[in-house]
Amino acid sequence: MAAAAGIAWAAAGGGAGAAALEADLRAAAALVAPSLEVVGAFVPAGEGPGGARAAAEALQARVSVALRTVGGAGSLLMCAAAPGGGVSVFEEDAPGAGLVEGRGPAEWSKVGAGAGFGDGAFCLRMDLFLVVPLLAGGAPAARRRAAANSVRDVVAELRSGDCRVLVDGGYVQRGALCGTSPEAPTMARLVVRACPPDSGGASSEGPAAGPSLAYEPLASGPAPCHVVRLEASVLGAVADSGQATGQQVLSMALAGLEAQLWEVARQLGDLEDAAAGRPHVFRALNFLPPGTPFPVTLVYDLGRGTDGDLRALERAHRDQRLEAHARLALGTERPAFKMSNALAFGEGEGDGTSGGKDGPRLANVHTSLPPSSVGGTVSLVQGDYMYYHYMQDRFDDNGWGCAYRSLQTICSWFRRQHYTSVPVPSHRAIQETLHKVGDKPAKFVGSRQWIGAIEISYVLDELLGVQSKVITVPSGAEIPTRARELARHFETQGTPIMIGGGVLAYTLLGVDFNELTGDCAFLILDPHYTGREDLGRIHAGSWVSWKQLGDKAAAGGDLFVRDAFYNFLCPQRPKEAA
Numbered sequence: 001m002a003a004a005a006g007i008a009w010a011a012a013g014g015g016a017g018a019a020a021l022e023a024d025l026r027a028a029a030a031l032v033a034p035s036l037e038v039v040g041a042f043v044p045a046g047e048g049p050g051g052a053r054a055a056a057e058a059l060q061a062r063v064s065v066a067l068r069t070v071g072g073a074g075s076l077l078m079c080a081a082a083p084g085g086g087v088s089v090f091e092e093d094a095p096g097a098g099l100v101e102g103r104g105p106a107e108w109s110k111v112g113a114g115a116g117f118g119d120g121a122f123c124l125r126m127d128l129f130l131v132v133p134l135l136a137g138g139a140p141a142a143r144r145r146a147a148a149n150s151v152r153d154v155v156a157e158l159r160s161g162d163c164r165v166l167v168d169g170g171y172v173q174r175g176a177l178c179g180t181s182p183e184a185p186t187m188a189r190l191v192v193r194a195c196p197p198d199s200g201g202a203s204s205e206g207p208a209a210g211p212s213l214a215y216e217p218l219a220s221g222p223a224p225c226h227v228v229r230l231e232a233s234v235l236g237a238v239a240d241s242g243q244a245t246g247q248q249v250l251s252m253a254l255a256g257l258e259a260q261l262w263e264v265a266r267q268l269g270d271l272e273d274a275a276a277g278r279p280h281v282f283r284a285l286n287f288l289p290p291g292t293p294f295p296v297t298l299v300y301d302l303g304r305g306t307d308g309d310l311r312a313l314e315r316a317h318r319d320q321r322l323e324a325h326a327r328l329a330l331g332t333e334r335p336a337f338k339m340s341n342a343l344a345f346g347e348g349e350g351d352g353t354s355g356g357k358d359g360p361r362l363a364n365v366h367t368s369l370p371p372s373s374v375g376g377t378v379s380l381v382q383g384d385y386m387y388y389h390y391m392q393d394r395f396d397d398n399g400w401g402c403a404y405r406s407l408q409t410i411c412s413w414f415r416r417q418h419y420t421s422v423p424v425p426s427h428r429a430i431q432e433t434l435h436k437v438g439d440k441p442a443k444f445v446g447s448r449q450w451i452g453a454i455e456i457s458y459v460l461d462e463l464l465g466v467q468s469k470v471i472t473v474p475s476g477a478e479i480p481t482r483a484r485e486l487a488r489h490f491e492t493q494g495t496p497i498m499i500g501g502g503v504l505a506y507t508l509l510g511v512d513f514n515e516l517t518g519d520c521a522f523l524i525l526d527p528h529y530t531g532r533e534d535l536g537r538i539h540a541g542s543w544v545s546w547k548q549l550g551d552k553a554a555a556g557g558d559l560f561v562r563d564a565f566y567n568f569l570c571p572q573r574p575k576e577a578a
Contacts, residue, residue: 022066028327029070030259031296038070040077045088052080052088056099060092068095077102124234124253128154128261129227129279140270150228151265155258228268229279232260235286235295235343256297260284263299285342289330298324298337310421311465314338318578325578332578340421355393358532362387363416365525365535365544366509372521372546376514379487380523382494386412387544388424389529397427398530400448403505404430405527406498407456410507410571411464413496419577420464433459453500453567460571471568472501476560480549482568483520487511489570496525501567504528504553508568512546521546528555 029038041063045055056078067076076092078099091102234256236249264282281302288295300317321337330336355361365387371378388408390398397404404427411424425433431447434440437458457468471486473479489497490510497508510523529543538544542554553559560566 021063022069025063025066025070026262030263031298031324031327032294036294038067039074040079041067042079042081042087045080045082047083052082053090053099053101055080056088056090060090060099064092064095075102124232124236124257126232126257128230128232143268144265144270147265147268151261154261158254158257227279228264229281230260230264230299231281231283232257233284233286233297234260235297260297260299267299267301285339287337287341288343289328289336289341290334292328292330295343296324296328296337300339310339311463314421321578330578332576333573335418335577337578338418338421340415341418356533357389357392357530360533361392362533362535362538365538366523368535369523369539369545372512372523372548374512374514374517374519374521374546374548376512376517376519377487378510378512379490380510381413381490381496383413384416385409385496386416386424387525387538388412389527389543391530393426395427397448400450401427402527403451403453403456403498403500406496406500406505406507407451407459409525409527410456410460410496410498414464414466414571419466419574422463425459425463429463430459433462437462452505453498453569456498456500456569466574467572469570469572471570473566473568475562476558476564476566477549477562479522479560479566480518480520483511483513483522486522486568486570487513493570493573495571495573497571498569499566500569501565503557503561503564504555506553506559509544519548521548523547524553524559526554528553 025038032038041059043055043059045052059080060076060078064076078090078092080088080090082088089102090099092099234253236252236256267282268280282299283302284297284299286295286297298320300313300320302313303316317337317339321335322332324330324337325332328336335341363384363386366380386409388405390401390405392405395401407430408424411420411422414420415422415424428446430451431440431445434451434455435442435445439455439458453470457470460466460468469489471482473482486497486508489495499506499508505527507525507527508522509525512521512523514520524545524547526543529538529541531537531541545554547553547559549560551559
């Protein structure tokens with residue numbers, strides 16, 4: 001199936017040699033599913049008559065051989081993008097053939113459209129354990145060769161006639177690939193010794209001695225090896241699942257598995273530490289970024305564990321994610337390739353729905369509310385969140401945990417927008433974090449003490465790396481004067497706002513501001529609700545509703561106390577989310 005969308009081939013526009021072009025193309029092609037094929041390249045075109053053809057012919061001279069080496073067996077497309085936005089498509093029907101003007105982008109966009117990732121999709125999951133001998137302190141080139149040799153052996157096994165797919169079981173079984181012992185024999189090098197130059201080829205104690213061969217150990221005892229675990233996940237599709245043969249699926253699956261193995265070899269060759277303890281884990285994850293018509297696969301180095309410190313892992317993968325963003329021409333203001341973005345295929349996604357009171361936790365409970373009576377411009381939270389409130393998670397925080405619940409709602413927003421993989425923190429985790437950063441004493445952990453907006457900002461910074469802006473209002477009576485500023489937050493940041501500082505804590509989800517009358521209403525999500533997860537009951541009790549100054553809170557009493565000060569904690573989206 002031909003891919004109808006583009007992947008940036010970074011070296012194609014520069015002065016790189018053939019080897020660099022081919023290596024870069026392989027890295028770009030490895031992003032896409034094995035059912036997709038790279039069929040051409042794009043290049044900017046010059047202005048004026050003939051500019052598009054000249055650019056396409058220059059591109060053909062540079063990249064045609066590399067494209068066919070990597071796997072483009074049929075017609076290749078050389079596409080020239082004009083400064084005004086138009087694209088001219090030229091075809092190379094055979095190696096060395098001249099370019100002929102081909103179908104336009106609209107026609108090519110239909111190629112492969114019948115082989116979408118629906119009924120014909122498959123996902124192959126398997127674990128591979130590899131033993132890779134990497135001598136401690138060895139040269140980088142030697143490490144890369146050792147990793148490549150180990151992967152080459154595994155690929156040869158996969159391509160042998162012994163490999164089978166258990167379709168109903170959902171995995172590939174090959175005994176020699178699993179459970180390999182991490183023990184390795186002593187590593188040595190072959191040394192050839194010539195006769196001493198002054199001996200004339202003879203020994204005083206016996207006949208002439210020729211050159212000798214000997215093994216010289218490079219390390220005493222077992223050689224240090226990397227035990228590598230690849231959590232492979234190959235996603236592919238066939239045009240018609242009813243017509244596909246097992247061999248077609250197997251061939252496609254093995255092609256994707258090989259690409260992941262070679263990516264492991266590339267990353268492993270750059271490691272400098274010697275093996276110790278648990279296997280070094282690599283995990284393949286599949287993504288479907290918004291606006292991208294095909295899935296993308298990345299192999300992430302998880303180190304010597306599984307998920308470990310999620311924030312540290314996300315920092316370690318940053319350059320890899322940025323490269324994928326650049327190749328797919330995706331902006332970096334929204335995350336696309338964090339571990340939390342990965343496709344889950346119906347498995348438990350850790351989306352926060354568990355832990356509700358007498359039912360699954362509810363999401364986006366404001367969406368079916370009627371509008372406020374203000375009739376102004378409505379600015380709302382952007383994206384999904386989970387409603388956290390009293391008595392959830394089988395935990396009694398009635399009377400003291402409202403700010404904790406507001407923080408959990410905010411954390412759920414950052415998770416569901418895929419800014420982080422860090423779980424929503426429990427009350428104890430929040431308290432431990434505040435003690436860790438030095439804000440609270442040790443006795444605070446396990447207590448029922450309240451927290452406010454400032455403490456929440458510390459937790460967001462420490463756990464998620466999220467910065468916050470605090471809007472301080474001297475009195476509840478003055479809150480309407482900040483309506484424009486709060487509305488601008490929802491328009492530019494879109495995150496839920498925690499309201500603290502008075503008597504009770506709330507979560508703000510939106511503002512309705514009428515420029516003509518100056519009237520305003522605030523969409524309040526109240527964490528003091530103690531009932532079951534029943535949307536009708538939540539709406540009927542005004543636990544999420546539009547409120548104005550002077551209205552009562554759902555739990556009773558004034559929503560905003562006129563002579564109490566308030567802090568509006570406004571979490572900021574990361575400026576670079578990738």
